[in-house]
Amino acid sequence: MPLVSNSISLREMEMERLFATEKVGGRALYKLQAVTVFLGICLVLCYRVTHIPAAGTAAWLGMLAAELWFGFYWILTQSVRWRPIRRHTFKDRLAARYGERLPCVDIFVCTADPRLEPPSLVMATVLSLMAYNYPPEKLNVYLSDDGCSILNFYALWEAASFAKHWLPFCRRYNIEPRSPAAYFAQSDKPYDPQALEEWSFVKGLYEEMTERIDSSVRSDNVPEEIKANHKGFSEWSTRLSSKDHQPIVQVVIDGKDRNAVDNEGNVLPTLVYMAREKRPQYHHNFKAGAMNTLIRVSSVISNSPIILIVDCDMYSNNSDAIRDAMCFFLDQEMGHKIAFVQNPQNYNNVTKNNIYGNSSNVFNQVELRGFDGLVGPLYIGTGCFHRREILCGRRFTNDYKEDWDRGIKEKGNLSIDQIEEKAKSLATCIYEHNTQWGNEIGVTYGSAAEDIITGLIIHCKGWISVFNNPPRAAFTGVGPTTLAHTIQQHKKWCEGVFSIFLSKYCPFIFGNGNISLQLQMAYSIYSLWAPNSLPTLYYLIIPSVGLLKGIPLFPEITSLWIMPYIYVSVVTNIYSAYEALLCGDTLKGWWNGQRMWMIRRITSYLYGGIDAVRNTLGLSKMGCPVSPKVSGEGESKRYEQEIMEFGSSSPEYVIIATIALLNLVCLVGGPCRILTSGGDMPLTGFFLHVVLCGLLVAINIPIYEAMFLRKDRGRIPFSVTLISIGFVMLSLFAPLL
Numbered sequence: 147m148p149l150v151s152n153s154i155s156l157r158e159m160e161m162e163r164l165f166a167t168e169k170v171g172g173r174a175l176y177k178l179q180a181v182t183v184f185l186g187i188c189l190v191l192c193y194r195v196t197h198i199p200a201a202g203t204a205a206w207l208g209m210l211a212a213e214l215w216f217g218f219y220w221i222l223t224q225s226v227r228w229r230p231i232r233r234h235t236f237k238d239r240l241a242a243r244y245g246e247r248l249p250c251v252d253i254f255v256c257t258a259d260p261r262l263e264p265p266s267l268v269m270a271t272v273l274s275l276m277a278y279n280y281p282p283e284k285l286n287v288y289l290s291d292d293g294c295s296i297l298n299f300y301a302l303w304e305a306a307s308f309a310k311h312w313l314p315f316c317r318r319y320n321i322e323p324r325s326p327a328a329y330f331a332q333s334d335k336p337y338d339p340q341a342l343e344e345w346s347f348v349k350g351l352y353e354e355m356t357e358r359i360d361s362s363v364r365s366d367n368v369p370e371e372i373k374a375n376h377k378g379f380s381e382w383s384t385r386l387s388s389k390d391h392q393p394i395v396q397v398v399i400d401g402k403d404r405n406a407v408d409n410e411g412n413v414l415p416t417l418v419y420m421a422r423e424k425r426p427q428y429h430h431n432f433k434a435g436a437m438n439t440l441i442r443v444s445s446v447i448s449n450s451p452i453i454l455i456v457d458c459d460m461y462s463n464n465s466d467a468i469r470d471a472m473c474f475f476l477d478q479e480m481g482h483k484i485a486f487v488q489n490p491q492n493y494n495n496v497t498k499n500n501i502y503g504n505s506s507n508v509f510n511q512v513e514l515r516g517f518d519g520l521v522g523p524l525y526i527g528t529g530c531f532h533r534r535e536i537l538c539g540r541r542f543t544n545d546y547k548e549d550w551d552r553g554i555k556e557k558g559n560l561s562i563d564q565i566e567e568k569a570k571s572l573a574t575c576i577y578e579h580n581t582q583w584g585n586e587i588g589v590t591y592g593s594a595a596e597d598i599i600t601g602l603i604i605h606c607k608g609w610i611s612v613f614n615n616p617p618r619a620a621f622t623g624v625g626p627t628t629l630a631h632t633i634q635q636h637k638k639w640c641e642g643v644f645s646i647f648l649s650k651y652c653p654f655i656f657g658n659g660n661i662s663l664q665l666q667m668a669y670s671i672y673s674l675w676a677p678n679s680l681p682t683l684y685y686l687i688i689p690s691v692g693l694l695k696g697i698p699l700f701p702e703i704t705s706l707w708i709m710p711y712i713y714v715s716v717v718t719n720i721y722s723a724y725e726a727l728l729c730g731d732t733l734k735g736w737w738n739g740q741r742m743w744m745i746r747r748i749t750s751y752l753y754g755g756i757d758a759v760r761n762t763l764g765l766s767k768m769g770c771p772v773s774p775k776v777s778g779e780g781e782s783k784r785y786e787q788e789i790m791e792f793g794s795s796s797p798e799y800v801i802i803a804t805i806a807l808l809n810l811v812c813l814v815g816g817p818c819r820i821l822t823s824g825g826d827m828p829l830t831g832f833f834l835h836v837v838l839c840g841l842l843v844a845i846n847i848p849i850y851e852a853m854f855l856r857k858d859r860g861r862i863p864f865s866v867t868l869i870s871i872g873f874v875m876l877s878l879f880a881p882l883l
């Protein structure tokens with residue numbers, strides 16, 4: 147972000163710190179904007195309170211409530227904008243000080259469903275993590291498979307043998323990224339003939355392996371001759387169901403075994419497959435449950451002090467990411483306070499103009515840096531390095547010394563079979579009974595946003611975290627490529643974070659006294675997504691209907707009171723566009739982002755909010771659907787062309803279509819009616835109504851196209867259009883409050 151910055155302080159340089167912190171500059175303009183907008187909001191509310199009309203009072207009070215909420219929420223969003231900072235690591239100093247005497251790292255990858263998360267995609271991630279530029283004997287990669295699929299076990303077994311070629315290849319040519327899928331998808335080939343030969347050879351091996359894995363997925367079967375090669379396959383000798391099976395732990399590569407080497411004789415990282423026990427009568431607590439089982443299982447296999455957690459699609463895009471993280475943990479001044487190092491969650495499949503608003507540029511570059519200026523970023527589930535002790539519940543004390551040498555590096559007396567048996571006993575359903583797992587120990591249960599709640603608790607225990615956003619992204623994954631998946635993902639998040647707000651972990655209550663008010667506000671930006679839905683719906687409907695029915699709800703154009711309305715809306719929008727552009731979005735991307743912001747509020751946040759309340763009252767059970775990582779062919783084509791994908795009918799689409807249609811009708815009908823009504827209701831009284839309604843129509847253009855113009859399979863189904871026309875007709879006859 148080209149904001150002016152202070153240079154790294156001299157003192158830090160002298161001290162040979164392993165990382166530096168700089169303030170993000172350009173705050174004066176921001177602060178001027180924020181203060182004036184705040185005054186504007188106060189004037190808007192002042193106008194509302196002092197001008198309550200005799201007719202249409204209820205509608206007016208509704209506007210007041212909505213504006214009060216928006217004002218309050220706007221204040222919350224300023225908490226992460228006030229004091230952003232940026233970090234910079236010195237890996238050369240780390241190398242000079244520690245050489246290869248670095249701590250061991252356990253890497254947890256989780257997958258849940260081979261249909262939504264293809265095993266070949268998961269393996270590309272696993273391979274990228276095995277290939278870190280880090281001493282391989284200190285790396286231990288664990289795959290948790292909540293789908294308990296033999297296809298994933300088979301794929302892991304294939305990946306283990308491909309790694310023998312892949313790891314030396316990565317090292318010799320120092321390539322990036324180290325996910326073979328991402329690397330070979332790049333168009334450039336090596337120039338050097340010898341390198342080219344090796345490149346083609348490894349590429350051939352990779353493609354053959356992927357084909358074998360994909361074909362086993364297609365046939366939903368692993369060839370018998372392969373099953374004979376590894377004892378682990380016998381776990382599936384009776385056909386298992388993903389929801390009802392024994393615990394499985396298989397050490398696929400034992401890094402302590404002298405024979406486990408790549409084709410150049412270098413040690414290989416340890417590689418472990420785990421499917422924790424599942425029984426229908428026991429709740430498995432989704433990803434949090436998987437992570438906690440991995441914490442225990444890894445404790446008897448490698449027990450490293452640092453744990454890296456990644457989702458199965460989040461491959462390593464920067465082979466130095468572990469060294470970066472170590473610069474924070476091993477820093478002599480701050481290291482002992484740092485609980486986790488969070489990297490941003492980047493998607494490699496966001497289209498240029500951000501059609502579903504999944505570009506996380508502003509979140510990463512503004513909000514997470516703002517968090518970092520407070521006490522550190524939230525834990526966002528993936529791309530995060532944790533300290534094992536802290537993840538397991540330790541409170542901050544100034545005298546705590548980490549044992550960086552901890553970790554099982556030597557072969558003990560136990561055979562690998564015995565270790566596996568011991569690990570299995572830690573992966574059973576009943577293991578956690580009457581323990582503090584999921585509560586005081588490990589990742590916290592009870593919310594679909596297990597990451598946010600876990601991070602909040604760690605912050606409340608006195609620890610800080612740091613946000614690392616190196617120029618070459620550390621991790622890259624797959625974002626949703628259809629509207630339905632986007633809505634579903636945000637619903638899951640919203641339900642998760644709102645349920646935190648409704649629980650004893652509410653940032654304002656649990657955080658009170660433990661973290662600063664500003665951090666409580668910052669956490670609430672997300673925890674309070676859900677309540678945004680109602681005021682937004684109100685604002686999208688009532689002023690437009692007011693225009694149609696001739697009921698003014700904003701000041702007249704001739705009144706001075708119109709100024710704060712115009713000022714607040716123009717300035718906040720210009721500033722948000724400016725922020726998006728600075729972070730690398732396009733202007734059209736920002737505009738599309740605004741549309742998605744509106745759509746998320748009236749669908750995901752509405753449904754997520756309702757479900758969170760129902761869960762809290764015990765009326766329903768929390769769900770945590772896995773986000774699909776693949777889409778159909780027609781869908782992907784339309785995604786690349788940035789055409790919104792509807793396709794099937796759903797209640798969410800009815801809401802979207804109804805709001806869009808209603809605004810169109812009001813924009814046409816309102817002015818006509820006012821002009822023909824003969825002067826007692828001049829159009830000047832409805833200036834802001836027309837502007838608001840006009841903007842809503844403009845932003846909904848793709849929705850009208852999907853309803854009336856498009857012919858492809860992704861259009862809005864006719865049934866949805868019909869129902870929404872029905873709703874619009876109904877609302878036209880309804881009296882306005």
Ligand SMILES: O=c1ccn([C@@H]2O[C@H](COP(=O)(O)OP(=O)(O)O[C@H]3O[C@H](CO)[C@@H](O)[C@H](O)[C@H]3O)[C@@H](O)[C@H]2O)c(=O)[nH]1
Pocket residue numbers: 256257258259263290292431432433436456457458459491526527528594595596597598635639642770771772773774
């Ligand atoms: O029962 C489950 C459900 C999910 N997962 C895995 O958890 C990861 C994240 O799930 P995904 O559906 O991809 O989540 P996202 O919608 O991308 O979720 C984001 O938000 C989640 C909850 O807030 C975080 O846990 C994730 O790390 C973060 O990427 C994936 O690897 C899944 O395989 C499991 O292991 N077990």
Ligand SMILES: [Mn+2]
Pocket residue numbers: 457459623624773
């Ligand atoms: Mn994901």
